[in-house]
Amino acid sequence: MTPVASLAPAVPPEAPLAMPVQDLRRWSPEDGHREGPHPTPWPARLFVFGAAALLTAYGAYEMYQVVSVAGSATWLQLLLLLLFTLNFSWIALAFTSGLLGFVALLRQRRPAPPPGPLTSRTAVVMPVYNEATARTFAAIEAIRESIEATGQGARFDYWVLSDSTQSDAWIAEERAYLTLREKLGPGARLYYRHRPKNHHRKAGNIADFVSRWGGHYDHMLVLDADSLMSGECVLRLAAAMEADPDAGIIQSLPLIINRNTLFARVQQFAARIYGPVIATGLALWSGRDGNYWGHNAIIRTRAFAAHCGLPDLPGKPPFGGHVLSHDFVEAALIRRAGWGVYMLPDLAGSYEESPPSLIDIAIRDRRWAQGNLQHARVIGTAGLRLPSRQHFATGIASYVASPLWAAQLVVGVALVLQTAYIRPEYFPSEFRLYPIWPRFDPVRALQLFGLTMGILLAPKLFGLILGLLDGAVRRASGGAMRLVLSALIETLLSALIAPIAMLIQSGSVLQILLGRDTGWNPQRRDDGSIPFRDIVRRHRWHAILGLVTGAAAFAIATSLFLWMSPTILGLVLAIPISWASGQLAWGLALKRLGLLMTPEERVPPPIALRAKALEAENAARGFDDADAIGALHADPALREGHLAMLPPPSARPRGRIDPDRTLAEAKLAEAVSAAEAAAWLTPKERMAALHDPRLVETLAGLPE
Known part of the structure; x- marks a missing residue:
């Protein structure tokens, strides 16, 4: 029997x-x-963006010298130069930002004193969507x-905000909540709310909480x-x-933990060792922006309620409709209103x-790609x-970079083909004292590749x-030798995965540009492999x-083959790499080796x-294993709690029929048992x- 705590609200x-x-x-x-007055980190911004611009200009100049013919270039060479410059600017900015973070982290920082007594109230909110309840x-x-x-728990309340659309997940949440x-006990300050319709997804979930109960809390x-x-x-x-009355959002830097598959442990290691460098640099030049x-x-x-109500964008998805990657937009809007947004990367x-395999992260990445490209409709906000x-531009560029890289490879191959199979024009129509000799500077090319x-790799x-x-x-990383070896393993695997990710992201961008909307599937968070046939497909x-x-x-x-060999190798091995990425045994084997x-x-x-211990206890209770209808039919206390948590019924407009409810009513009327009803009803x-x-009462009256 599921306890109902005297049916407290x-x-x-x-x-x-x-x-x-x-x-x-x-x-x-x-x-x-x-x-109020706050310093703007102009020196950090000047360094990051100025140095990135200088690096990009130098790289572009060197590339021009590599491909130019006697001081001039064909349109194909100029296209290669343009693509290279765009791609190089992206990595140059990451480099200068990482360098800023590296220099800052080299300095020893004093630990912050413990916080004093709090005076504000905070809601700890966890939105869930068809997740594992345990x-x-x-x-x-x-x-x-x-x-x-x-000792300051009285300042916090705890909310589980459910948007689950699967009945088994929903009832499992209610069982877990009531338990x-x-x-x-009565002082739990634990609350649960389920929305009948997951309007606007996570952004709508949070907005519903703020607009209905946000007045109770100073912060969430x-x-x-x-x-x-x-x-x-x-x-x-x-x-x-509390200490900063002008702060609107303060972001922490979450580290990845609890991962055991090969791919997830690579991500976990990279986030822990390299992540603070990147995050610190970003925090320093961003400041309160x-x-x-x-x-x-x-x-x-x-502040969130007053300035972060998101509009629907004109048109249909993928570029119209509700804002998919809402967090960037909320940060921009609350900052527009004068509230500070900043990160504490050393907290x-x-x-x-993180997702356990390459395919899992590709599924999530498809949604992120659409959300970031959709920001092209928001970047011009007044x-x-x-x-x-x-x-916004950085987020867009992070996905546009893949098709740009692919295009650069294609143009590079086209130039090699042109050199190999098309006879050059040594004496053009205009008068010249000397013939034009095709020139490709291999020494400069090698130097530019090294740069x-x-x-x-510098970050x-x-x-x-x-x-x-x-x-x-x-x-903790196993000593200096193991740490270096781990970094080499991570770099090698990342290099092999990079061309696969390039094609996946390029395909996602193409689909979005063609108007194909993505769904919103719950993220697979457990360790485990994907069926091999799915990987092959x-x-x-x-x-x-x-x-x-x-x-x-x-x-x-042969030189072209050697130049493209890292990309070719990653693509040829795409199936075994993806299979290995989700292997728990491979990740654990590396773990045993330290x-x-x-x-x-x-x-x-x-x-x-x-x-982990609490999850094992919850799993033993079987929250996620029971059929929703069977659980409600067999447990009167759970059924009573479920009915108490339902929102008040809304009036149905005359003439508007809910086909799902009508069919459910008809099937329950004909069913001779709860098991038969469960078999008949669609999700x-x-x-x-x-x-x-x-x-629900009709269901309760049916025999098993």
Whole structure:
């Protein structure tokens, strides 16, 4: 039997906040917050963008010297120069930003003093969407325990905001919530809300909470379903928000933990060793014009409500409709209104997980690609700060870079073909004293290749150097030799995956430009392999393209084949690489050898250990294993709790028939048992039936 805690309300009384939809075409600074004086990091910005511009100019000059013919260039060579310059500018900016972060992290920083007593109230909110209930409720319970252990737990409430569209996931959440609330007792301050329709997805989920209950809270700490944050980290974020009355969003830097497949452990290692360098550089030049990543961040609730109501963009998806990557837009809008947005990259105790395989991350990346390209419709919003526009441009460029790289390869091959098979024109029609001799400077080309690779790999080297200099990180990573070897393994695997990711992202960009919308599937967060036939189906064209390209390059010129060999090798091996990426055994084998280790893996954070233990307890209760209809039919207490948590029924307009509810009612009327009803109802009909108290009672009256 599922406890119902005397049917205490699952939510407190509403405390609405108005959340007006923002106008992207007009803005008056008088409508925003009057921010106090804060320094702008102009020296950091001048260094990052100025040095990147100089590097790009130098690289472009050298490329022109490589491909030019007697001081002039053909249109194909100029196209190659343009593509190279665009791609080079992207890695140059990452290099200078990483260099800034590296220099800053070389300096020893004093640990911040512990935060004092808090005076504000904060809601810890976890949006969920068809997630594994055992995991999500273990996480919220572990976070709550950690905050309570600080002695300041009374300042926090905890919310699970469900947008689940699968009946089994929804009822599993209710079972887990009722069980946990009974376990914690009357002072739990734990709430649960399920939306009948997941309008505007996660952004709409958060907006619904803010507009209905946001008035209770000064701040909200937004999590993801795979987030973990220690009590001390949460307190420091809340204290930082209290200490800065002009702050709107303060973002932490979540580290990846709990990953064991080969691909996920590579990501985990890279995020831990290289991530702080990149994040610190970004935080330094962004200053208070920073960005928001959608989770593991604290937000000033009233500022968010007043300025972050997202409009629907004109037209249909993928470029129209609701804003998919809402976090960047929310950060830009709240900053437009005068509220600071910044990151605390050195704040410990913020964690997340990552997809377990290359295919899983490609599925998530497709959604991110659409969201970032959609920002082309938002980047011109009136009143935005220039750094906010830069964040949009960076996000767009991160996905446009793949087709640009692919185009650069194609143009490079075309130039080689032109050199190999088309007779050059030594004496053009215009008068010249000397013939034009085709020239390709191999020495300069090699030097430029070395410069490009150095700039590309430098942020990894910066992180490795910092890891070697930090005794605790070095020892936790298995010592200096293992740390260096781990970095080499990560670099090699990343280089092999890069051409596969290039084609996947290029395909995603092409699909988006052709008007194909992506869905919103829940992210697979567990460790485990994908069926081999699915891997072959997804990567067969990558492997075929690699074989064809390799054969063609070798036939044209051995030098071309050698130049393209890293790309060719990654594509030819796409199927085995993708298969290996999801292998748990391979990741664990490297772990046993002490490779790709991180400090958080060597000595797991207490909150991660506690969440794992609670997840095992929840799994033993079988929250995620039961059929929703069977569970409600067999457990009167759960059914009573479910009915108590349903929102009040809304009046149906005359003449408007809900086909799913109508069919569910008809099927329940004809079913002779609950098992038969469960077999007959479609997923949508199940959801319609479980939202209707009368149909739930009809279900309860059926025999098993």
